[in-house]
Amino acid sequence: MSDAPFDAFRFAHEHWDEIAWLSQNTNHLGPSRIVQEALAEAVRARHYEGYPFAPGAPELRDLVLKDLGFPADAGLQISAGGTEALYMLIRALLAPGDEVVASDPSYLIIHRFIELAGARTRNLEIYAPPFRLTAERVREAISPKTRMILLIDPLNPLGSGYPAEEVRAIAEIAHDHHLLLLNDVTYRDFADRPTLAATFAPEETLTVWSVSKNCGLAGLRLGGLAGRPELVARVAKFNTNDLGVNVLAQAAAVAALRSKPTWIDGLRQQVRANQERIREVVAGVPGASLPVFPSQANMFCIDLGGTGTRPEAVQREMLLTDRVFVRAGNYLSPRFGGRFVRVSFSNPPEDIERFARSFPRAVELLRSAAPAPRPA
Secondary structure (H helix, E strand, C coil), X not given: CCCCCCCHHHHHHHCHHHCEECCCCCCCCCCHHHHHHHXXXXXXXXHHHCCCCCCXXXXXXXXXXXXXXXXXXXXXXXXXXXXXXXXXXXXXXXXXXXXXXXXXXXXXXXXHHHHHCCCEEEEEECCCCCCCCCHHHHHHHCCCCEEEEEEECCCCCCCCCCCHHHHHHHHHHHHHCCCEEEEXXXXXXXXXXXXXXXXXXXXXXXXXXXXXXXXXXXXXXXXXXXXCHXXXXXXXXXXXXXXXXXXXXXXXXXXXXXXXXXXXXXXXXXXXXXHHHHHHHHHCCCCCECCCCCCCCCEEEEEXXXXXXXXXXXXXXXXXXXXXXXXXXXXXXXXXXXXXXXXXXXXXXXXXXXXXXXXXXXXXXXXXXXXCCCCC
């Protein structure tokens, strides 16, 4: 028997068709027929035999800028997913000794990129109301070394959204202090009233976007960044995809964005219904709670602090027994990751019903197996 630690992702990918994927915020409600037809046509035409147009297909560029509400002459860099854009941006614009005002919990991959640049994050703890950064706390955290503010809106993993007045206030801080503002808007299409920071601080803001989550194209890896042309040009110097991004991914993204008005409202309605159903389930599990509800993204955290269970154990039990994959919080928060699992819900209703059966069973099993607390 192997002593190697359990690899949840290897197990899940080995059982791909059996898994309810509630672990990575992937969207399984996207325009699949439209995407499949676009991919089939690109394959039929053998577009994969040649290099893509390096800056990105002209229609794709036009659709992305229109979708963001940016002018046609804005700077735009197409990349292999939003994560690659984040890496390029950070390596281009941060230097050793720089500081970035960020949060905990957060999307910690960005924090690791910041460390690779020799910079550091100043993490403001937000696992308490209002479960997001505030302009007042951001202002207090600024030091002579601060170079950037990281604004993820809506926020992975909590699902918190920023009201327009808070986005404006944080953008004004960036402008007044001559700071870069990294606005990661990967989940904005799930929000009720998303507001881009570039609306208020266009000179300072770089907006990172993706079609992974809204269009359901995570496996095709396509995203990028937009902003002031001179700033985007500085980032582009770190682009390693000098021959362009996958032509099939671009074809799929064009089809999805072109047709977005026909399917996005239905997707949002299903996502909202799904999170309502999950709330019902969590309410029936003693000691479990939702720090943020409703979520402005396609995920939120379930706090397990009162259940006597560990997130890693809940993740493993649900995955192995029920093939329901949720994500333990340890990779999303140094301080609070031991308290929660993150659950995404841009999934068909049958996946949510599998969660509804699995989560209470797993928590009760692990609760009953936990050692009794010692007397005080």
